[in-house]
Amino acid sequence: MIEKMRKEIETIEESTLRLKTLAQDNPAIQKNADAILTFIYLLKFITPDQGNSS
Amino acid sequence: MKYWNPYLETLPRKELDRIEFSYFKSILSYAKAHSLLYREKLKDITPNDMKTFDDIKKIPLTDKEELRRYQDIDPYPYGGILGVDIQEVTTFRQTSGTTGKPVYVPETYESWQWRIEAWCHILYMAGFRPHHRVFLPFGYNVYVAFWEAHYASEKLGCELIPGGALDTKGRIHKIIETRANAMMNTPTYGLHIAGEAKNMDINPKSLGIERMLCAGEPMPEATRKRLEDLFGCHVFDHIGGTEPCGWGGMCEEKQGLHIIEPFFLVEILDRETLSRDVEEGETGVVVVTPLGRRSFPLIRFNTKDLVVKGKDSCLCGRTSKKIKEVVGRTDDLRKIRGVLFSPKTVEELIRNEFQEIVEYEIVVERKGMMDDITIRTEVAPDFSGKEIDQVKVRLRENLKVKTNLSFHVQMEPPGSLPRYTLKAKRFKDMREIEKK
Numbered sequence: 001m002i003e004k005m006r007k008e009i010e011t012i013e014e015s016t017l018r019l020k021t022l023a024q025d026n027p028a029i030q031k032n033a034d035a036i037l038t039f040i041y042l043l044k045f046i047t048p049d050q051g052n053s054s
Numbered sequence: 055m056k057y058w059n060p061y062l063e064t065l066p067r068k069e070l071d072r073i074e075f076s077y078f079k080s081i082l083s084y085a086k087a088h089s090l091l092y093r094e095k096l097k098d099i100t101p102n103d104m105k106t107f108d109d110i111k112k113i114p115l116t117d118k119e120e121l122r123r124y125q126d127i128d129p130y131p132y133g134g135i136l137g138v139d140i141q142e143v144t145t146f147r148q149t150s151g152t153t154g155k156p157v158y159v160p161e162t163y164e165s166w167q168w169r170i171e172a173w174c175h176i177l178y179m180a181g182f183r184p185h186h187r188v189f190l191p192f193g194y195n196v197y198v199a200f201w202e203a204h205y206a207s208e209k210l211g212c213e214l215i216p217g218g219a220l221d222t223k224g225r226i227h228k229i230i231e232t233r234a235n236a237m238m239n240t241p242t243y244g245l246h247i248a249g250e251a252k253n254m255d256i257n258p259k260s261l262g263i264e265r266m267l268c269a270g271e272p273m274p275e276a277t278r279k280r281l282e283d284l285f286g287c288h289v290f291d292h293i294g295g296t297e298p299c300g301w302g303g304m305c306e307e308k309q310g311l312h313i314i315e316p317f318f319l320v321e322i323l324d325r326e327t328l329s330r331d332v333e334e335g336e337t338g339v340v341v342v343t344p345l346g347r348r349s350f351p352l353i354r355f356n357t358k359d360l361v362v363k364g365k366d367s368c369l370c371g372r373t374s375k376k377i378k379e380v381v382g383r384t385d386d387l388r389k390i391r392g393v394l395f396s397p398k399t400v401e402e403l404i405r406n407e408f409q410e411i412v413e414y415e416i417v418v419e420r421k422g423m424m425d426d427i428t429i430r431t432e433v434a435p436d437f438s439g440k441e442i443d444q445v446k447v448r449l450r451e452n453l454k455v456k457t458n459l460s461f462h463v464q465m466e467p468p469g470s471l472p473r474y475t476l477k478a479k480r481f482k483d484m485r486e487i488e489k490k
Binding site for chain 2: 002034035038039041042045046047048049051
């Protein structure tokens with residue numbers, strides 16, 4: 001289950017990074033996308049890689 | 055739901071160790087790349103040198119004095135402890151400065167959220183849930199613990215009532231007015247609120263507090279139970295610090311504190327050499343590495359907290375390592391007339407056996423060639439004359455038995471000793487002041 005969650009988190013991350021690229025001239029969207037990336041960092045931290053994280 | 059994070063909180067020990075070791079190598083690598091302190095301090099060590107958990111012990115400890123030294127350089131005010139570009143810092147916090155110049159702590163949006171996530175574990179295991187209306191009886195200023203409590207409560211879905219800018223009476227009225235049913239405070243201030251409520255002819259139990267989380271000071275079991283009796287509620291402890299974050303919390307079993315894993319790698323080392331992990335039941339010094347905070351990387355930070363290592367299993371089902379008891383701080387241990395003395399022994403005795411004593415202060419002075427120790431105490435106003443004399447005799451005898459030291463016992467008029475809201479300073483070693 002954790003692996004599936006991890007995959008979803010990575011999908012959100014890729015999508016957020018694409019959004020940031022699209023919104024280069026919009027500080028509000030950039031900043032809100034950064035907030036999403038912060039939570040991506042947290043979500044990754046609490047769903048550690050299964051055995052290949054080192 | 056019993057756990058905040060059922061997955062992490064019930065992982066087998068071996069898996070937790072594997073994750074923490076992996077996170078340790080990552081944060082070590084990050085620290086060396088981004089923090090001047092660690093670039094210089096660990097120049098001869100690389101993450102690849104970390105083959106097993108034991109290799110972590112090769113890394114020298116970091117102490118507060120080093121942090122102070124490295125923050126004396128640019129960029130102001132964080133200097134070489136900073137792990138990110140200073141433009142990314144969103145909040146300034148600092149240590150209380152009890153032991154010297156404060157350490158300034160840089161928080162980014164990311165590091166703050168990481169910290170809050172760790173704190174959610176502390177609150178959730180203490181039974182805080184969305185139906186709780188949490189009263190925080192402090193103005194938080196630049197001190198981090200209550201900000202953590204504030205934001206973590208909010209994240210859990212509790213309703214927060216910030217109770218700064220009021221005096222104690224005003225706070226009691228506000229608890230009644232808002233029907234707050236949970237609280238976070240120092241143990242000292244919890245006792246003070248109870249005393250003040252009684253002075254207002256209000257039974258503290260009638261305030262309706264169901265859960266209380268204590269912070270800021272070591273809380274002997276006797277004090278925790280006293281607070282439970284006074285408020286008729288569940289009282290929980292936790293442990294942490296401004297530099298490493300809150301790293302341990304108490305579950306509903308109330309048998310010691312769980313380490314918040316895998317957020318923190320916590321080592322409990324022998325006092326003499328700071329190199330050996332202590333055994334269960336042994337007292338040791340806590341060394342903490344926050345494993346995911348990048349704004350201020352901290353590798354093997356010597357907290358100087360003294361704890362007794364607990365057993366690593368709990369009826370609550372969490373698999374995290376545990377500490378049995380917080381003993382105090384290495385800073386607080388003093389030699390008085392050749393005897394090792396911890397102020398916590400007195401706190402424990404008074405809260406356990408002297409409920410008539412509402413406040414006290416210990417003063418150590420040098421008189422000629424001898425150390426002299428006095429306890430100044432205030433007894434509740436409804437005691438007088440002969441009763442006070444009896445308390446005085448009993449206290450002197452009990453202190454002698456518990457500490458092996460002869461105290462002068464001095465009775466003070468009601469309301470004359472200082473009251474504390476944050477960290478209490480009930481132990482004054484005038485020998486150090488005289489030296490300066």
